[in-house]
Amino acid sequence: MMDPMDFSTGTTNPETFPIEELAEAAACAVREHGVELNTYPGNLGHEGLRKLMAKRELDREGVAMNPERMMLTNGSMQAVTLVAEALCQGRDDVVVMEEYSYAGTIDAYNSLGIDMVGVPVDDQGMKVEALASILTRLDKEDRPPRFIYTLPTYQNPTGAVMPLERRIELLKLAREHDCIVVEDNCYGDVHFEASPKPPALYTLDDGPNQIYMCSLSKIFAPGVRLGYLTASSDELFDQILARRHDAGSNTLAAAITARYLEDNLWEHCERANVGLKEKRDAMLDALEAEMGNLCSWSHPPGGLFIWVQVPDGVDLLRLEALAAEREVSFAHGWEFHIHGAEGPFIRLAFGWASVADIHEGIARLAHCIKQAPA
């Protein structure tokens, strides 16, 4: 169980978790799917949940996704790993990605021996002018990337959203270099503002080189371990499917989740987002009140994280120790750098703690930052 002032992990809000409704859905799902549970799920996984997730994508993006070309995965983390296993052929294969990215992907790609080439990021995500020169350089070096891995919406850890023009430019560059694009849209529906977000990359390119993955962890529950992956061509999809040797993902979890979400997917997201927005705002307010003159931070319109720049000279290990004494935790910025480069950054997750604990925890953290210069 996480501590009350744990700001280190990207979890959903326990206060909006629908325990009773889920218990009812579980009872129904077991009755409805009883016999199916006696069989293996197959590589694509539970059809009902795939159809529901295809509808989720259609409703959000206005573009149909074929549930027959969609596989359920053990969290989107399995999708992240499978793609690399399928598309990389040996150690030192190159993958181009944001230089700050999801720590789980960095760990997985490190252990696969992938040579991660980082593209600088700003508050609009991956900088595409830098991407252009990196792709040209890699071509000249005869090291074309196996794919570009990107988090264009509510980037983890920075919270950045890539604007439409950059998305179009990124896709144009990928086409020019004949490069596959892997879009990780883990936070796609964790959206707090009224203004619409830019369309997903997969809706903006009808070529055969798009891979798209999403998750149920960030809007529903990481414990169900459900994500999904699709690709824009059968060839690419089958190449990834062929790497799968786990007999498919958990039918029971998928059946219960589908049963719960099929009547109220968007109501559930709406409820969850209202609670998360309240927590994001509480954290922004607490940061302003406690660290206004000390640090700077992002103002993410969605996702689960605030990216904080601490004053130069703060010893982050000492800060971690001081904060742990006061029962506060955060994630170090270097965990999200593809080469573990140190920088004056920490990432704060606001989904788990209560509003009261967010205020208290940020006050304690501010106190620790003042104590932590090297």
Ligand SMILES: Cc1ncc(COP(=O)(O)O)c(C=O)c1O
């Ligand atoms: C960008 C990104 N991708 C993938 C994942 C993996 O999530 P899961 O396997 O729970 O779907 C995470 C988890 O934090 C993430 O931030």
